[in-house]
Amino acid sequence: MKKNPNKIKEPMGDRVFLSFVYIILAILVLVMLYPFVYVVSVSISDPAEVIAGKVTFFPKGFDLGAFKTMIDHPIFFTAYKNTIVYTALGTSFTLFFTAITAYPLSKDKFQMRPFFSKVYLITMFFGGGMIPTYLAYKSLHMLDTIWVMVLPGALSAFNIILMRSFFRNIPESLSESAYIDGATDFQILVKVILPLSKPILATIGLFTAVGIWNGYFNALLYLNDIDKYPLQMILRNILVSASFNPAEKDAYSQLNHSATESLKMASIVITTLPIMCSYPFIQKYIVKGMMIGSIKG
Amino acid sequence: MKRLLILFVATMMLLVTACSKEPAKTTTSQKSDKNAAGQKISEKPIEVSWFFSANTPYTGDEEIFKTIQKYTNIKIKPVSVARADYTQKLSTTLASGSLPDLITLSSSEADRYGPQGAFLDLTPYMEAGKLDHYKAMLEKYSPAMDLTRSPNGKYYGFPRIYDVPYRADEVMLGRTDIFAKNNLSTKFETFDDLYKTLVQLKKLYPDSYPYFVRWGSGHLIGNQAYYRGTSSTFYLDPEKEKYLFGPTSQAYKDTLVYLNKLYSEGLLNPNFATISDEEWNELLATNKGFVTIDYPQVGDEIVQQMGSKIPQGFEFTAMLQPAYKNNRVGTPVLSGYFQSYKVISNQTKYKDELVNLLNWMYSPEGIDAMQFGIEGESYQKNSDGTVKFLKDFQTPATPNGSITNAGLNTQELFTVVNQTAINTFELNGAAMKKSVSFLEENQAFGKAVLDAKFSDTNAKKEYTDLKTAIDTYVEEASVNVIIGKKSIDTWDSEVIPQVKKLGSDRALKLINKAYDETFKK
Numbered sequence: 001m002k003k004n005p006n007k008i009k010e011p012m013g014d015r016v017f018l019s020f021v022y023i024i025l026a027i028l029v030l031v032m033l034y035p036f037v038y039v040v041s042v043s044i045s046d047p048a049e050v051i052a053g054k055v056t057f058f059p060k061g062f063d064l065g066a067f068k069t070m071i072d073h074p075i076f077f078t079a080y081k082n083t084i085v086y087t088a089l090g091t092s093f094t095l096f097f098t099a100i101t102a103y104p105l106s107k108d109k110f111q112m113r114p115f116f117s118k119v120y121l122i123t124m125f126f127g128g129g130m131i132p133t134y135l136a137y138k139s140l141h142m143l144d145t146i147w148v149m150v151l152p153g154a155l156s157a158f159n160i161i162l163m164r165s166f167f168r169n170i171p172e173s174l175s176e177s178a179y180i181d182g183a184t185d186f187q188i189l190v191k192v193i194l195p196l197s198k199p200i201l202a203t204i205g206l207f208t209a210v211g212i213w214n215g216y217f218n219a220l221l222y223l224n225d226i227d228k229y230p231l232q233m234i235l236r237n238i239l240v241s242a243s244f245n246p247a248e249k250d251a252y253s254q255l256n257h258s259a260t261e262s263l264k265m266a267s268i269v270i271t272t273l274p275i276m277c278s279y280p281f282i283q284k285y286i287v288k289g290m291m292i293g294s295i296k297g
Numbered sequence: 298m299k300r301l302l303i304l305f306v307a308t309m310m311l312l313v314t315a316c317s318k319e320p321a322k323t324t325t326s327q328k329s330d331k332n333a334a335g336q337k338i339s340e341k342p343i344e345v346s347w348f349f350s351a352n353t354p355y356t357g358d359e360e361i362f363k364t365i366q367k368y369t370n371i372k373i374k375p376v377s378v379a380r381a382d383y384t385q386k387l388s389t390t391l392a393s394g395s396l397p398d399l400i401t402l403s404s405s406e407a408d409r410y411g412p413q414g415a416f417l418d419l420t421p422y423m424e425a426g427k428l429d430h431y432k433a434m435l436e437k438y439s440p441a442m443d444l445t446r447s448p449n450g451k452y453y454g455f456p457r458i459y460d461v462p463y464r465a466d467e468v469m470l471g472r473t474d475i476f477a478k479n480n481l482s483t484k485f486e487t488f489d490d491l492y493k494t495l496v497q498l499k500k501l502y503p504d505s506y507p508y509f510v511r512w513g514s515g516h517l518i519g520n521q522a523y524y525r526g527t528s529s530t531f532y533l534d535p536e537k538e539k540y541l542f543g544p545t546s547q548a549y550k551d552t553l554v555y556l557n558k559l560y561s562e563g564l565l566n567p568n569f570a571t572i573s574d575e576e577w578n579e580l581l582a583t584n585k586g587f588v589t590i591d592y593p594q595v596g597d598e599i600v601q602q603m604g605s606k607i608p609q610g611f612e613f614t615a616m617l618q619p620a621y622k623n624n625r626v627g628t629p630v631l632s633g634y635f636q637s638y639k640v641i642s643n644q645t646k647y648k649d650e651l652v653n654l655l656n657w658m659y660s661p662e663g664i665d666a667m668q669f670g671i672e673g674e675s676y677q678k679n680s681d682g683t684v685k686f687l688k689d690f691q692t693p694a695t696p697n698g699s700i701t702n703a704g705l706n707t708q709e710l711f712t713v714v715n716q717t718a719i720n721t722f723e724l725n726g727a728a729m730k731k732s733v734s735f736l737e738e739n740q741a742f743g744k745a746v747l748d749a750k751f752s753d754t755n756a757k758k759e760y761t762d763l764k765t766a767i768d769t770y771v772e773e774a775s776v777n778v779i780i781g782k783k784s785i786d787t788w789d790s791e792v793i794p795q796v797k798k799l800g801s802d803r804a805l806k807l808i809n810k811a812y813d814e815t816f817k818k
Contacts, residue, residue, distance in 0.1 A: 048606030051599070053579035069701075074356045131392040138393055221389055224346070224376045224397070226356050233379075237353050240381040252466070252592040260602055261575060 043067070043265035050261045066266035073234060075226055083213060083230040090150040090212040091205050098159045098204060099197075103189045105160065106167035124157040130221070137222060148222040149230070153212070159204050166200040167193060202285035213275050231271050238267045338369035338657055339650040348376045348390065349401035349709040350383035353702055360688070361704030364670045368662070369654050371647075373399075377709075391415060396642035399651060401709045404444070404454060404636035409754070411453030417641040419452040422652045430659035434458055434713065438633030440747065440816060445634070448752035454638030455655045457708065460664070460715040463630035463742050464723075465733055467520065470596065471588040472581075474612040484739065485619035488525075488555055491588070495564040498587050506566040508559055509586035511577040514570045514776050515768075520590040521552045523629070525621040529775065530768050531808055533746055540749070540808045542801050544771050548621065550788055553778040560779050570776065584608065588616065594693070596728025601696040615732035617739045627743020628736065634747060639712060658712040667711040668718040670703070684721045693726030749812035756807050763804040767796055 010018075037057060042050055046061030054060050070076060104110045105117055128136065133152075142148040170193060178188045194201070216232035223229060355362075355375040362373045376397055378386045390396060391410055400416075410416060422428050435441040438458060445456050469485075476483050479501055485491040498507040510517040519529045528543035543549050559565035566572060566586060580586035582603060596613040603611070618628065641651045657663040669676040669684050676686045690705065691698035704710055706722045724730050736742055751757035774792045777783040 046604075046606070047602060048604040051575075051578050051602050052582045052606055053575075073353070074358065075354060131389060134389050134393050138395065143395075220378060220382050220386055226354055226375070226377075229354060234354060236382070237351070237379040240379055252594065 039265045039268050042261055043269045045262060047260045047262045063262065066260070066262040067270065069263055070234075070267055070270055075229060076231075076234065078227055079229050079231045079234055082228060083232070085146070086149045086230055087209050087212045089146070090153065091209045093150055093154040094156075094159065094208040095201055095205055097155045098163050099189065099194060099201075101155060102160050102163035102167055103185075103193065106164045120157045120160055134221060143222050144225050144228065146228065149212075149218055149228075152218065153208070159208075162204060163197070163200055166197055170196055198285050202282050206279070206282045209278075210275055235267050235271050239264055338653040339371050339647070342366075342370050342372065343647050343650055344372040344374055345398035345645065345647055345651065346374045346376055347399040347401075348387070348397040350380045351377040351707075351709060352380070353377075355702070355704060359702055359704040360670050360675060360690075360700065361667065361707065361710055364666050364675070364705075365654075367671055368666050369657060371650060371654055396644055398642050398645040398647065400640050400642065402638055402640060404456065404638055404750070407454040407638045407640050408447045408750075411447050411451070411640065412449045414643055416453040417643050417645070417648055417652070419455075419641075419652070423452060427649075427652055428656045430656050430663070431455065434460070434659045435634075441634035443815060444636070444747065444750055445638075454640050455658070455712055457635040457637045457711070458659070458713045459631045459633060459635060459745075460713050461632060461719060463632050463745065464714075464719060465593055465736065465742070466629040466631055467590055468593050468628045468732065468736060468741070469524075469588070469616045469618045470591050470593060470613060470732070471616045472584075472586075472612065473614045473616070474610045475584070475587055476616075478610075483735075484617040488619045488621060491619045492555070492558065492564070495559065495588065496562070499562075499564055502584060502587075505585040505587065506580075507564055507587045508589070509566040509572070509577065509580055510569060510589050511572050511574060511591070513572075514779075515772055516590075517565075517569050518552060518556065518772070518775050518779075521556060522549055524618050524626050525549070525552055526624060526626050527552070529771060531764060531805060533748065533812070535744065535746055538812075540805060540812060542796075542805055544775075544796065545793055545801075550785055551621075553775055553788070554785050556779045557781060557785070561781060578602075581613065582606075582608070582611075593729050593732035594723060594726065596732060597693050597696075597726030600728065601693075612728065612731075614728050615735050615741070617736075617741055625741070628741055630742050630745050632745035637708070655712070664711075664713045664715055664718075668706050668714065669721070670705055675705075682717065684717060692722055693729065749808055750815045751811045752814055753811075756811065760804050760807040760811075763800045763807075767799050767801055767804065770799060771796060 034057075038055075041057065041059040042055055043066055044062060044064060045055045045059040046063045047066070049055055049060040101120075105113055105120075107113070127133070137143055137148055137152070142151070174192055174196075175188050178192050183191065214232060216230070216236050219228075219230050219233050220236075223233075355377045357373060357375050362375065366372050387400070387402060387406070396415065407416065411418075419428060419431075423432060435445060435456070435458070437460075441456065441458070445452055445454055447453055471483065473483055475481075475498075479497070481494055481497060482490075485494070495507040499505065510520065515529065522529050522543055525548040527541075527546045527548040529549070530544075531540050531542055533539070534541050556565065560567065566580070568576065577586070578599065581599060593615055599613060600607055600611065618625065620626075639655060641648065641655070645651060658667055665672065669686070670688070672678070673687075675688050675690075676684050679685055686692070686695075688703075689695070689699045690703050691701045692706075706714070706718060711718075724733060751760065771792070774783070774788075774795075778785055778788070
């Protein structure tokens with residue numbers, strides 16, 4: 001490409017500054033990318049090379065055995081399907097319930113607003129505790145069902161506050177003009193407010209989805225039926241061995257022998273891939289400005 | 298069109314009601330008569346849940362569960378969680394009051410929740426003679442009966458039994474191939490002998506740290522102290538039949554001085570406090586570590602993991618531990634009683650059947666089934682008593698077997714392991730076989746030591762709290778001596794008084810009282 005002779009040269013100081021910025025950014029990118037590259041490299045490397053400590057950045061040897069072991073796991077596909085179902089259902093529930101709760105709380109004309117705001121706020125600071133919660137789910141007959149995986153987290157006070165603040169930033173004039181045109185509250189929420197709230201929906205949706213996708217704790221406590229286990233339960237079995245106390249007799253049995261480093265990394269790759277792939281697509285909504293062109297004049 | 302739709306809906310309704318009626322009938326007819334159980338393990342096919350920890354989730358289709366169903370008519374629905382999550386899941390399950398039918402847990406949990414009514418009291422079954430195999434096995438390994446009995450005098454647990462004179466635990470291991478290559482002896486007469494060998498290895502491999510131990514400083518010091526006949530904490534002296542506190546002994550101070558010498562001369566891996574399993578494997582595989590104390594099974598595991606990348610002639614097998622003041626302390630071993638239990642829930646519908654099932658697991662047929670599967674289908678016994686598998690199981694001898702998760706010879710599941718099982722599984726690995734025969738030849742194995750058991754929960758808590766504080770302090774002080782931050786001369790003047798202040802005498806009194814109570818002296 002031909003250089004433009006009329007281009008204004010940047011002052012020396014700026015160029016030095018910029019190159020420093022680029023160098024620092026490049027280092028940051030390396031620091032953040034390295035763990036990912038390492039995980040992928042180890043997962044496709046020959047396990048023997050991994051043990052010998054020869055894999056540092058690029059894969060050595062090529063072996064998909066670890067992935068095969070994962071896929072051959074008897075409940076791998078069931079668990080994968082479960083995770084997808086839990087994530088999809090759980091995220092939809094969260095968005096739906098949060099939106100219909102946050103909307104009235106964002107309206108000044110709702111007279112009970114301060115009271116209900118406080119009621120929700122309290123749940124942010126006080127929880128039932130593990131065992132009472134377990135007993136509550138038990139008496140609701142939710143244990144060992146899909147519902148215990150998708151309902152309990154559906155309404156979080158934090159999300160409500162986030163969404164309520166977002167709704168409150170949408171100019172009241174929009175709702176008012178919709179009222180004048182004869183819209184009901186529900187219509188306003190669905191046709192005016194929500195279409196304007198894509199960024200917050202995307203943000204909460206993404207966080208919830210990632211949370212459910214990565215979550216194992218509810219499954220651990222509330223599910224006994226292996227056919228309902230999400231993927232993370234297998235991943236956890238492979239990755240986490242118990243705190244190991246060599247002073248105990250027969251501590252050897254506590255060691256996690258079955259999983260090689262490659263298998264551990266392969267399981268991480270398999271489980272995180274879908275969520276990593278969807279990130280860039282949802283991210284654009286989060287970054288996007290929220291109110292472009294909604295009000296004129 | 299509308300009519301067609303109505304017809305369709307009507308037929309569907311009819312089908313649905315017809316279908317839903319069917320199973321209701323069968324469930325009522327399935328109700329079993331409790332007294333009919335008799336001697337059979339389970340007359341009717343039943344299904345029970347079994348909670349245990351595992352490295353990989355079990356589905357219930359594994360060989361072991363097929364075997365149990367075949368021999369006992371009991372179908373197992375496994376509820377398995379990762380070991381790291383086991384305690385949490387167990388405590389919520391116990392607190393919620395809805396227990397699985399069968400649970401694998403530790404003796405302390407059985408003693409704690411059993412008397413509260415969570416688990417089935419086995420005493421009446423024992424008196425009625427329904428636990429004959431169980432009783433015979435426990436009586437064979439005295440004081441297993443005393444240890445199994447809960448503080449309230451009742452029996453709740455089915456302990457795991459090592460039905461062998463000894464099963465190897467940790468031993469001194471090393472790169473025997475490197476030793477052979479350099480004409481070094483693997484039989485250490487004294488600790489000085491070991492030191493001289495390490496010096497030679499360092500000369501031959503200057504970038505190595507010949508002595509390398511994993512799992513932290515406690516493990517490093519504890520083992521060295523053990524082979525000097527002492528300990529880094531409270532320990533049972535089998536000859537004096539009472540507990541002593543190791544760090545006050547001369548042998549313990551010698552341990553620290555010795556390790557300090559290794560450390561300062563570059564013979565001991567300086568990362569000993571933080572070394573991870575991965576780093577340790579790497580040192581082993583790249584000729585940077587030669588002597589350690591670890592489980593002999595590792596010798597086979599590492600070969601299997603390294604595959605073709607293993608250094609030529611690699612061998613990682615047992616060495617003879619040095620003697621201290623002309624006394625060679627035997628390696629720790631397991632024999633008889635082990636404090637991992639199975640318990641039956643008090644809420645189960647199938648008490649008799651489960652008692653029979655557990656009793657069966659102590660019988661010769663049950664032991665073989667839990668170890669090898671179905672006779673004639675999964676394995677056959679050769680004329681010399683050895684076992685030949687008929688299916689492609691993954692074992693140390695057949696590391697590439699296609700059936701990786703059979704559940705056979707799995708500690709959370711079986712209750713008894715005998716010599717045939719140990720020979721078939723562990724000792725079939727080349728390195729393990731060599732290690733064990735070497736140690737046997739040199740009479741390096743010790744005797745099993747059974748620890749005292751607290752009957753008083755408050756005493757137990759007090760002891761544990763004191764011990765934790767003392768152990769933490771002693772470990773820190775010991776590491777300071779090893780890395781040369783403090784002189785050993787300060788040991789008696791600073792460390793020991795502080796340990797006394799932390800309550801070592803009181804702890805010793807508590808554990809000795811528990812010991813006397815446990816073993817009925």
